[in-house]
Amino acid sequence: MMRVLLIDDTPKKVGRLKAALIEAGFEVIEESGLTIDLPARVEAVRPDVVLIDSDSPGRDVMEQVVLVSRDQPRPIVMFTDEHNPAVMRQAIQSGVSAYIVEGIHAQRLQPILDVAMARFESDQALRAQLHARDAQLAERKRIELAKGLLMKMKSCDEEAAYTLMRRQAMSRQQKLIQVAEQIIAMNDLLGS
């Protein structure tokens, strides 16, 4: 069963949405009011989806959304009565996976949440790619640094330094980055 953490800032409406969710077959954990520590709740409840029903997705809501998407990435769906493209854009940028402006019909919840989860997954994949890209860049910088140090130590050119590092790495059945780190560490030790 899909577990939904329902956050609501309008007490009068919560009964209707909660009923609709339960009718649609979700396990609903309810939180009222946005003064609660949302990231902590997400951590404790581990919901499949965070659903925020808000009359006005103001600054506080966005603040919380940003925190959740940073620390415990979860698909976040926002329901609101307010139609405002600028707010919608801000919400998506803050990490909201789906933004729906309309009343709640039980039969429409499942497809909306399915889309939100699919979108969230593809966002996560993109994030993983970006992370890999960052790691590649960091690794490259370390290798470049080690190459520069080796060029100075051995008074050799770039190509020769690369070859020396690679031969060393391969002969020791290591990756190039490992040998680069060893060179940097050795330089720190001897240089200081």
Next chain:
Amino acid sequence: MSDSTRRSDVLDWVNGSDAPEKSVLNLGFMALTDSASLIVAATQGFAQPYGLTLNLQRQASWATLRDKLLSTELDAAQVLYGQIYGTHLGIGGPATDMAILMGLNQNGQAINLSAQLMQAGVTNGEALHQHVHHDGAKLTFAQTFPTGTHAMWLYYWLASNGIHPLEDVRTVVVPPAQMVEHLQAQRIDGFCAGGPWGALAVDQNQGFTVATSQSIWADHPEKVLGVTREFVELYPNTARALTMTVLEASRFIDENPENKRSTAKLISSSEYLNAPLSSVEPRFLGHYQDGLGNAWADPHPLHFHAGGAVNMPYLSDGMWFMSQFRRWGLLREAPDYLAVAQQIHQLELYRQAATALDIKIPAPMRSSTLMDGKCWDGLNPERYATSFDLHALSTRSGIAN
């Protein structure tokens, strides 16, 4: 082209519109010496400048590797030349459009026979012919995949020695890393596979090398960098970047003996080949011992680059495998040899990658003379396929006799 210009070009690839669409790739390989360029590419800092991270994933069998490539669990892999064609043509399974990005290596495979056959004096093709036809021996030989290169080398060698591979002997499929074990247990009388498994059989006194693959066809095609056609269509920049990465690693390995020696050390590690360096290094450097007391420096050893001559995905190479599928009844009708090869070989992508690295691009057709004196140039493939004395052609049309 100087190294610094290359580097700034590379940064343009990463940052500009040619950036790889997919930056983390799962790369399949088998525990074989000819996977060296992939292992070096992934671990020795060749991929990062292209914005790629290559995760090496060792596979237990060629069939598993193929399945994972088709299910996209693997993005790209070391693949047997013939296996790409077998999969593309749907031989023994559903057809899936495949693509060859580049050749990974030439030479370096071997046909090895058991110590029992050696003791019985069966130490060459002629003696094997005698043993099979006059002593009534029913022998079992192992290869690595039904449409793979080793099956085709084994069949070609047996047939050149007057032994019909499908009628006179039994053939079975065994993953390369398990060959020596099967030989020792006497479940097989011989096998054809890549290194280091032939050398290991010799080193452990389990058998001897009766023929190297380069003695069947000097500088023959062997493994390719293979992907599905869908992969090339979805991620063309990634495919190009991957080709460039592996080209650079191939060039590095072949640059000098010192680089080759270090490469042998790297690949023998438990993560990759998990084989003793003493069985990996000699043949990797071209030093052969056959287990019969002969030792030589091979003029056509395993190589990975040879100035680009190895990496060009020659159309005629691919067509040769179809000619042998036809010969042995794996293809019941003549395929459109050239058209199929043109679909599979990504010549334009290869041209772009090689040009950017200043690597020479040979003509897409080449001519070779094989061990039986027959010439293969790809010009009359169906005539060639139907020209052999020993065959298993199921439709006999087009045969001269």
